[in-house]
Amino acid sequence: MIQKTIKTFALAVGLIWISTLIPAAAEGLSAADKARFQSIISAQITAFRKDNADAAFAFASPRIQQVFRDPSVFMTMVKQTYRPVYRPKYFEFGLAELKQGTPTQIVSILGPNGIPWSALYTFERQKDNSWRISGVYLLKQKGFEA
Numbered sequence: 001m002i003q004k005t006i007k008t009f010a011l012a013v014g015l016i017w018i019s020t021l022i023p024a025a026a027e028g029l030s031a032a033d034k035a036r037f038q039s040i041i042s043a044q045i046t047a048f049r050k051d052n053a054d055a056a057f058a059f060a061s062p063r064i065q066q067v068f069r070d071p072s073v074f075m076t077m078v079k080q081t082y083r084p085v086y087r088p089k090y091f092e093f094g095l096a097e098l099k100q101g102t103p104t105q106i107v108s109i110l111g112p113n114g115i116p117w118s119a120l121y122t123f124e125r126q127k128d129n130s131w132r133i134s135g136v137y138l139l140k141q142k143g144f145e146a
Contacts, residue, residue: 029103034096036131037105041093041121044133048078048086061124061132084111085119085136094118103131116141 040059047055053071060074068074078086094106103123110116117138124134 061134087112
């Protein structure tokens with residue numbers, strides 16, 4: 001059941017990501033938006049470190065929440081698929097910008113096994129003007145084996 005949910009999630013995230021390529025805003029990102037992205041990511045990583053599935057799930061966009069429906073299923077997927085984000089030894093924020101109209105934040109992460117990763121977080125603005133994480137894409141830095 002969980003494996004099927006994870007596969008469904010991977011497909012859904014791909015479709016969600018494609019749909020977010022439509023420009024979200026012409027004006028770009030404000031300093032407050034960029035600061036909020038970093039705050040959200042930090043808070044979600046803190047929730048992961050505490051195994052607080054409810055808190056971590058709350059930062060996910062409604063679309064992601066629809067796919068998983070349950071915080072424990074979401075947390076299981078993160079543990080299996082996003083281990084560097086789930087248990088980073090260290091993380092540092094890079095550039096935040098609009099990429100093809102999608103609000104993004106780059107994060108450099110040192111994974112639990114000492115392998116460095118780059119994570120591209122995408123965000124979606126909500127009706128109440130808040131931000132939620134709409135996707136995370138991990139890329140192992142060149143020259144490192146998992």
